[in-house]
Every structure is written in C-alpha cells, then in structure tokens.
Amino acid sequence: MKRKFFVAGNWKMNGSTSFNEDLINFFNQAEIRDQNVEIGVAVPSVYLSNIVNNLRKDWFVAAQNCFKNEKGAYTGEISCHMLKDIGVNWSIIGHSERRIIFNESDELVGEKCEYLLSQGMKVILCVGELRSERESGETKQVCLRQLKAATEKLKDWSNLVIAYEPVWAIGTGKVATPEEAQEVHKVIREWLRTSVSATVAESMSIVYGGSVKAENCVDLGKMEDIDGFLVGGACKYM
Ligand SMILES: O=C(CO)COP(=O)(O)O
Numbered sequence: 140m141k142r143k144f145f146v147a148g149n150w151k152m153n154g155s156t157s158f159n160e161d162l163i164n165f166f167n168q169a170e171i172r173d174q175n176v177e178i179g180v181a182v183p184s185v186y187l188s189n190i191v192n193n194l195r196k197d198w199f200v201a202a203q204n205c206f207k208n209e210k211g212a213y214t215g216e217i218s219c220h221m222l223k224d225i226g227v228n229w230s231i232i233g234h235s236e237r238r239i240i241f242n243e244s245d246e247l248v249g250e251k252c253e254y255l256l257s258q259g260m261k262v263i264l265c266v267g268e269l270r271s272e273r274e275s276g277e278t279k280q281v282c283l284r285q286l287k288a289a290t291e292k293l294k295d296w297s298n299l300v301i302a303y304e305p306v307w308a309i310g311t312g313k314v315a316t317p318e319e320a321q322e323v324h325k326v327i328r329e330w331l332r333t334s335v336s337a338t339v340a341e342s343m344s345i346v347y348g349g350s351v352k353a354e355n356c357v358d359l360g361k362m363e364d365i366d367g368f369l370v371g372g373a374c375k376y377m
Contacts, residue, residue: 145367308349
C-alpha cells in the first residue's frame with residue numbers, strides 16, 4: 140500500500156486576522172494539485188472558523204489541541220464536538236509544547252488521543268525525546284513509551300498520523316539528519332508491525348517535525364519511513 144505524503148503547518152500561537160487573510164490568499168493561489176499529498180494547517184482555535192470558511196477545500200484545517208470530554212466545566216478547553224460543529228475534524232495531540240509547558244502527561248495525551256479517535260476525529264499524535272534523553276541513549280525508549288501510552292486502547296488506527304518531533308530540533312534550527320530521523324521512524328514502524336499489525340505499519344503516515352524548511356525537506360523526504368512533515372517556523376506565519 141502506497142502511503143500518501145502528508146504535510147501540515149503548525150502555526151502555534153501566531154497569526155492575526157489580517158496576516159491570516161494574506162496567508163490564506165497565498166495558499167489558495169498555490170499551484171499544488173497533487174492527489175498524493177495531503178496538506179493542512181493547524182491554527183489557533185480563535186481563527187479556526189474563519190480559516191475553515193476561507194481556505195481552499197482540498198486542504199484540511201486542524202486544531203492544535205483538544206480536550207478529552209464532550210462538554211462541561213473545563214474552563215479554557217474546547218471539545219472535538221465543538222471542532223466538528225465548525226467543520227474541523229483534525230487535531231494535533233501531545234505536542235511537546237503541551238507536554239512540557241502545560242504538563243500534559245502521557246496518560247492525558249493517551250486519553251485525548253483515544254477519545255478523539257473514538258469520536259471520528261483525525262489525530263496527529265506527536266512523540267519525541269529531549270536532547271538529554273537522546274544523549275543518554277533513550278530516544279527509542281521515550282518515543283515508544285509515548286506512543287504506547289497514547290494508543291493503549293486503540294482499536295481503529297486508520298485516522299491516526301504519528302509525528303516524530305525531537306524536542307531538541309523544534310524551533311532551534313538544529314534539524315535531525317535524514318539518517319537520525321529515519322532511524323526513529325523505522326523503530327516506530329517496526330513497533331507497529333510487531334505490536335499492532337503489518338497492515339497498520341504499512342499504511343501509517345509517520346511524519347517528521349523539527350526545523351524543517353525548504354532547504355532540508357527534500358533529503359528528509361527521500362528516507363523510506365518519512366512520510367511527510369509537521370512544519371512550524373517555516374510556515375512563514377511570523
Ligand atoms: O513544533 C513543530 C511543529 O509542530 C516544529 O516547529 P519548527 O519547524 O519551528 O521547528
């Protein structure tokens with residue numbers, strides 16, 4: 140089974156109404172019509188509705204985070220039911236900025252991931268190690284621990300994309316080499332093959348994120364197990 144290339148831009152907490160308008164106009168005019176590439180943008184929640192309404196329909200719009208319950212007393216949170224209500228059916232879950240700055244545990248990330256998928260959402264699940272964890276040889280262990288915790292109860296894997304985002308490469312300009320990234324992507328795919336199924340392993344999009352830009356994406360994209368990118372700063376939102 141041939142995997143579709145997958146590219147999403149994570150705007151993080153950037154953008155404004157006027158800036159978004161310019162960017163959306165630019166995107167809408169871009170000559171990218173390749174059926175084998177899935178493209179989307181993950182935007183701040185306040186802009187989701189507007190971007191869903193104005194962005195070209197062959198691209199998807201994603202939330203950057205989403206809570207694990209339908210509704211209730213969770214001040215500041217949004218539910219996937221609200222996202223679907225405005226036409227958004229993708230969300231990033233477990234980004235390292237959520238894990239580190241907002242103390243999201245493996246367990247919470249797992250609950251969110253499973254709930255969203257059970258509700259028919261599509262999820263970009265982020266995993267990745269700290270610089271110190273890489274230096275102490277724990278990269279594979281950390282990524283697999285995060286992956287297992289997030290997928291423990293998963294039955295249907297078809298709406299999941301896994302993003303390997305080494306924390307030391309995010310926003311630092313220190314991109315992983317194609318070989319470094321490939322090594323981890325391969326470990327993830329092997330784990331899927333042995334712990335889930337060969338079909339899930341072959342069909343799963345495993346994308347790389349961390350200082351991806353025009354100059355380095357071609358070589359990264361040539362690697363066997365790299366199926367696309369989650370891009371931050373190079374989205375040119377700043
Ligand atoms: O965190 C990222 C995407 O989710 C990557 O960010 P940068 O591309 O800015 O390193």
